[in-house]
Amino acid sequence: MSSTQVRVRFAPSPTGALHIGGVRTALYNYLFARQMGGKMLLRIEDTDQNRFVPGAEDYILEALQWVGITIDEGVGVGGPHAPYRQSERMHMYRDFAETLIAADKAYYAFDTTEELDEMRQTFEKQGSTFQYNSITRTRLKNSLTLPAEEVQARIAAGEPHVIRLKVPAKEEIRFRDLIRDWVNVHSSQIDDKVLLKADGMPTYHLANVVDDHLMEITHVIRGEEWLPSAPLHVLLYQAFGWERPEFAHLPLLLKPEGNGKLSKRDADLGGFPVFPLEWEDPASGVVARGFREDGYLPEAVINFLAFLGWNPGTEQEMFTMDELIAAFSLDKIHKGGARFDIAKAKWFNQQYLKQHSDASVAESLKESFAESSPEKIEKIVHLLKDRVTFPQEIVEQSKFLFEAPTQYDEQVMTTKWNADVAAVVEQYAKVLPEVEPFTAETAKEALHKVTDEKGIKLGKVMQPLRVVLTGAPAGPDLMLSMEIMGKAEVVDRLKKVL
């Protein structure tokens, strides 16, 4: 490559919610672009009008924004190569396809879908596979077999037709993938792919090559599912006489267990998300859960995703986006597919949640604690933050602070509750109203005083006391919990059992 600026693109198709694997592809593109001081483009590949899904494009934009991938150029941002939506560029593709026909690198084909399907079936019956290629094209209806006048007449009459690439019969296609090194394919394995569809729209193959060229893309970083068609793209660049970008094909994200690539079904089965944001399918109304709504922090999702298929080679696990940008390198990407293990994502989430300040977590949770003051919410967050994986669990686990227990842990009550303990509790309830100010510390001092007086070890009363106050045998720091509950509530709860 020349010394031109690195330009990469993320080019999703707006056919539904952006899959988490797509987010990882976007992330690797982004990390590479930032590290190289290059540009990150977003192009929407919506050349299939049948698969258009309303809202999908906005979803993509919102998802990228949520995880912190910023776009320099493209849909939603604009830029010197606008438009970045292929449906809005459709007028340009036919000319490019026809350039290829003029150069004898492509041809018109008039075979209908039905005719081709029939061919496929016939071949299959004979135990072989039909391919529209250098051999079969001599017997099919196209501008290579039909007289020139007839071709013109058919086109003039508006007869539906496609444009196909004239793939050379015998040629070794060789290219170097940045992750997989040399990849060799013989041209006889590639069929004469449709470049321009009958509806006038380009196929992925044409649109992607034309746009990457026009948008001056230097590195195509995409999923492994594109590897088999990469030789075709190489051929296309050659046919156009264009310099081609570098290719890097990323390993796939696999199911947590069993075989195959990660799918939406795994999400339903495993009870975890495979989409960054919640998505309601407009056609069916079915809602798919999202990482965001499930309580995952964007930093955790990014860190988790970055490590699925890539590793810095050091023992550092926690990486901010900036650290990832600094450490990232395409040649450290693993070649094999990576199983999606949500347990690791949860661990990252826990780590990042702990890093967040009590105040910021409290702020994010204020809707869930409508009745409480910001100070109180912050205390609750402080009490529980290090014990949970998701912010929402703080809300769930703090319920006992607001509601007196209706039942008491049986095992503790039968084994640890006795006359001595009862005496302590009774005395504690008596002295507590005088404690001023009422804090975790003063409450603890008061308790010490009572147990000392009664000659009972603190350890003997702590758990029964916890059960009396919260109903549960285990939980967060009891004294702090009491402070948050407030003196009156604590005394009430103590008296309830006496």
Place this chain on the structure above:
RNA sequence: GGUCCGUUCGUCUAGGGGUUAGGACGUAUCCCUUUCACGGAUAAAACACGGGUUCGAUUCCCGUACGGACUACCA
């Protein structure tokens, strides 16, 4: 079926011709603690198989097996 790509602990992975094959998640045990978590420590746990090449292969080569992707006028 064909083409292409891949294969190190259960999972994500580091490493690389001679290593006690390293780390992280998860799991187990112990410590800390008023309990549970957190945290700390320890442990069990891997080079798919078969042939070469080599003094020596998990590492290089070839096969086999297994896995995956692709095989549309979808991307």
